[in-house]
Amino acid sequence: MAIQLYDLAGAEDDRRFSPYCWRIKMALMHKGLPFETVPWRFTDKDAVAFANSTSVPVLVDGGHAVSDSWKIAAYLEQAYPSRPALFGGSDSQALTYFFSHWAVRTLHPLLMRAIVLDLYGQLHEKDRAYFRESREKRFGKTLEQHGGDPAKAVAELRDALEPVRPVVAENDFVDGKGPGFADYILFGVFQWARSVSPVQLLEPGDPLYAWRGRMLELWGGYARKAKGYPV
């Protein structure tokens, strides 16, 4: 049986917006592993309880279930060593772990401010009350207050991306000459945005604009074909 991936969906089954799930879909494509996705919503806690998880991604490979995008990537690398590597080696994996923490801490909050109201509008009806309540508690303010100045959040996000630009300008990918899990971590941020929001995160002259274009084209345009807005 093919690998199954529980994947966060919006109102439509095929609007998939989780940055963490995008990391894993890209990683599965990178490894050339067949998989099918199962649309899941925030309030479907029971559906992933078998994996001792309350969120996605959850990956099921035969009888084995793994949750948490970092643990899933490490699992795939270990379980499929003869497939293309997601990390160049153990030192690269450690550096990618830093990159993940940096992205989640620095980029995710800025993007959330930029798109939260668009995102809310794309949620499945059954998720809306849960999302509003849990996020307003986390942010300490209403969604409307948190997302009230998306243009400022985009400007801050562009600024926070500064240390990545020289890397992709010199090497094409964050991971060097070819894409790796660090690229999928960063790309998850951009797919998250375009799956729910028309916001233009990058200017065409930005080295990251060209990088994102390369990412969207991988594997016959796998990510570009996903439901979302033009970038």
Added chain:
Amino acid sequence: MAIQLYDLAGAEDDRRFSPYCWRIKMALMHKGLPFETVPWRFTDKDAVAFANSTSVPVLVDGGHAVSDSWKIAAYLEQAYPSRPALFGGSDSQALTYFFSHWAVRTLHPLLMRAIVLDLYGQLHEKDRAYFRESREKRFGKTLEQHGGDPAKAVAELRDALEPVRPVVAENDFVDGKGPGFADYILFGVFQWARSVSPVQLLEPGDPLYAWRGRMLELWGGYARKAKGYPV
């Protein structure tokens, strides 16, 4: 002839405080390459003009001169491939390039605010006017204003280091199970501090405190023996 490294010094010849020079001294030790350092001050522009540089580090290896710490590291990796690797491979080198930009952009300005007045007090007399003028122009304020709240800068630095903690807690080093150039980039920040300032940057319970201890002990305590304050 041994490799020569032009290395920024304070009032005393053996007070060496440049974070960029520390990167390279650690890299040379890592590769097991014999080298001697040449004390250099900010105003000794003529002494490194032969390398088309106005700053250090400058490395001279036989007839070959290289400036800029990133270029020097890449040179050492390429010129001495049979020696222990500074980068695990090309993808790790790309990720380390990101790490360097992140450190310079995020950590260096915070550390400067924390130590600039101590640093100024440790400069060679001939460098003081140059340092004050060039830095006050860069900061847009006096040194005294810029360094006026070191405790706040230390608190912000501790916060900015957050994405590195899970990495060194899990792997001992930023580069994984053994130290690599990303470790030397981060360590340069801490050696910069302790060479000129008694400021306590880290609490003993911090995973980074233990990591710094491991770095100080490498190669028989090479870095710990350098002139500076206890950490």
